[in-house]
Amino acid sequence: MKTASKKAAKKVRVRSQKPLRREFTVRDMNRSGAELLEAARKLGRVTVKSRSGEVFEVRAVTDSPTANVLADAVLKRMRQHRERLAEVGYKEPSPEGWEVISQAISGER
DSSP states (O other): OOOOOHHHHSOOOOOOOOOOOSEEEHHHHHHOHHHHHHHHHHHSEEEEEOTTSOEEEEEOOOSOSOOOHHHHHHHHHHHHHHHHHHHTTOOOOOHHHHHHHHHHHHTOO
């Protein structure tokens, strides 16, 4: 029985997406302009820093009312998390309770 060829034996690799960056340099802009524009499109805006210290902002101008898709997704997840907490009976601490928690974190208690 023959074994599969090397080409057939290779698994199909799926490219993982790089995390979107909010800050770029002028060099990044020159070398990977598509990445910069994609980040601006998805995040709403990105900054470009020059060697002299100047900071520029690149933002996507769209007609869409929901230009920042990632912010909407984060807010949706936060709402879902609060709903799940309410389902299991979580109650937020009172202002006095928060003070006790803050003192415990700072080492005062």
